Amino acid sequence: xxxxxxxxxxxxxxxxxxxxxxxxxxxxxxxxxxxxxxxxxxxxxxxxxxxxxxxxxxxxxxxxxxxxxxxxxxxxxxxxxxxxxxxxxxxxxxxxxxxxxxxxxxxxxxxxxxxxxxxxxxxxxxxxxxxxxxxxxxxxxxxxxxxxxxxxxxxxxxxxxxxxxxxxxxxxxxxxxxxxxxxxxxxxxxxxxxxxxxxxxxxxxxxxxxxxxxxxxxxxxxxxxxxxxxxxxxxxxxxxxxxxxxxxxxxxxxxxxxxxxxxxxxxxx
Numbered sequence: 044x045x046x047x048x049x050x051x052x053x054x055x056x057x058x059x060x061x062x063x064x065x066x067x068x069x070x071x072x073x074x075x076x077x078x079x080x081x082x083x084x085x086x087x088x089x090x091x092x093x094x095x096x097x098x099x100x101x102x103x104x105x106x107x108x109x110x111x112x113x114x115x116x117x118x119x120x121x122x123x124x125x126x127x128x129x130x131x132x133x134x135x136x137x138x139x140x141x142x143x144x145x146x147x148x149x150x151x152x153x154x155x156x157x158x159x160x161x162x163x164x165x166x167x168x169x170x171x172x173x174x175x176x177x178x179x180x181x182x183x184x185x186x187x188x189x190x191x192x193x194x195x196x197x198x199x200x201x202x203x204x205x206x207x208x209x210x211x212x213x214x215x216x217x218x219x220x221x222x223x224x225x226x227x228x229x230x231x232x233x234x235x236x237x238x239x240x241x242x243x244x245x246x247x248x249x250x251x252x253x254x255x256x257x258x259x260x261x262x263x264x265x266x267x268x269x270x271x272x273x274x275x276x277x278x279x280x281x282x283x284x285x286x287x288x289x290x291x292x293x294x295x296x297x298x299x300x301x302x303x304x305x306x307x308x309x310x311x312x
Contacts, residue, residue, distance in 0.1 A: 046255070052086050052263045053255065060259075086266050087259070089276040093121035097272050100128055100181035100213075104201040107226065108187035111218050111254070111268075118262075119269050129180050130207045183272050184208045188251060189220035190228045193236040202238045209244055216271045217251035218264070224256065 045060040063078045072078060081088065099115075101108045101124050112124045186192075186205070193201060208215055220227040230251065234242065252271060254264040266274075 046257075046260075048253070048255065048260070050253070052267060053253070053260055055082060055085055056087075056257075056259045056263055086263055089266075091119060091266060091269055091274040092277045093119070093269075093272070093274050095121075095273070096182075097122045098180060098182045099124050099272070100184045100208075101126060102128070102184075102201055102204055104197040104204065105185075105187050106191040106197070107189055107220065108185055111187050112185055115265060115269060118265060119274060122269075122272075125181050127180065128184075128204055128207060130211045130213060181213065184213050184215045185268075186215055186217045186251075187220065188217055188230070188233055189226040190232070191226060192233065193238075198236070202241060205241055205246065206244075209241070209246070214272075215246070215249070216268060217247075217249065218268055219251040219253045221253045222256040222261070225254075227254075227256075 045057045045064075047057050048054060059080045059082065063080055066072050066078050067075060099112050099122060101112050103126055109124065109126075112122070116122045116124070184205070192198065205215070207213075219230055233247070237246065252264055252267045254261055
């Protein structure tokens with residue numbers, strides 16, 4: 044069984060799974076366990092790389108975030124991780140007493156009050172240090188959204204870190220865990236547990252990347268997260284292209300005729 048999702052890259056994986064299942068039911072592929080289908084230009088066939096090093100902030104108050112970064116590191120070169128946010132505002136931003144609204148002491152910094160059961164109490168006031176530093180050392184803030192996000196005291200600390208990141212415009216990349224076995228939950232939950240000031244300040248204006256169950260769908264999620272952090276598709280060198288072509292041909296030679304035809308023929312859906 045495969046699941047249909049609303050994002051095109053995930054839909055392609057589902058379509059390939061449907062096509063593979065259909066082919067395996069035909070007499071021509073009787074006795075075959077798998078049929079390798081390739082769609083020209085599909086995301087998982089693109090070699091992704093970063094043009095510059097990526098330093099991802101993983102909050103110790105965000106359960107599971109470090110494991111997701113480790114997943115990315117195991118599949119993409121150029122990603123490092125830090126647990127030190129170290130964000131500070133420039134002097135110029137405070138010269139005329141202009142303090143970002145995210146940092147103003149306010150009693151309105153409460154969890155969303157839309158009829159949901161809130162997880163967090165009032166957010167503590169955040170002290171802003173003004174100096175001449177250029178901001179955060181991290182290049183991206185990974186926010187991992189699962190059933191344990193924004194819960195208890197750790198959730199309060201995570202919310203405070205997000206206010207700092209938003210104030211200095213540190214890119215926040217959100218990964219939404221959608222696998223129930225990994226603590227996945229409906230996204231609507233976060234409109235109940237997230238402090239209202241973060242929602243109002245646009246935390247969720249950018250779509251979160253879903254991490255679905257199933258390795259192929261999850262692989263697409265990882266690739267989309269990498270692209271959100273700046274990864275781009277790069278052309279293979281002539282040597283790499285020849286090696287890839289040779290390896291593909293070698294693997295095809297060991298397949299029977301029906302498998303060879305399915306392996307070598309791109310699927311156009």
